[in-house]
Amino acid sequence: MSFITKLKPxxxxxxxxxxxxxxxxxxxxxxxxxxxxxxxxxxNCRILKSEGKINKKTHYQGYRKSNIWSLKVD
Structure with missing residues (x-):
């Protein structure tokens, strides 16, 4: 019998x-x-995007690039 509990998400x-x-x-x-x-x-954000749960938007500021994530609205 296993007593593994899920403490964190x-x-x-x-x-x-x-x-x-x-x-x-x-x-x-x-x-x-x-x-x-x-x-x-x-x-994990990239995995969620491939599963179709979130959207990705890329923001450019000069030479820097950042990924902006948001929930996919059905």
Whole structure:
């Protein structure tokens, strides 16, 4: 018998829940608010986009580029 309990939401669940509360957010802001590494937030946002759950918009500011994520509205 296994006593494994789920204490925390997975990164994907946490990102979806955070995006419900805000209109849109950058990868950096998502990582900072949820206390995860930038790479973890980026990979999970890309996975959620491939699953069709969120939208991606790219914002350019000079030579810098940032990804802006928002929930997909049906």
């Amino acid at each position: 997975t990164p994907k669940e946490a990102i979806l829940k955070y995006l419900e509360g805000v209109e849109e957010a950058s990868t950096k802001k998502i990582a900072k608010k949820l206390g995860m590494a930038w790479g973890t937030a980026d990979i």
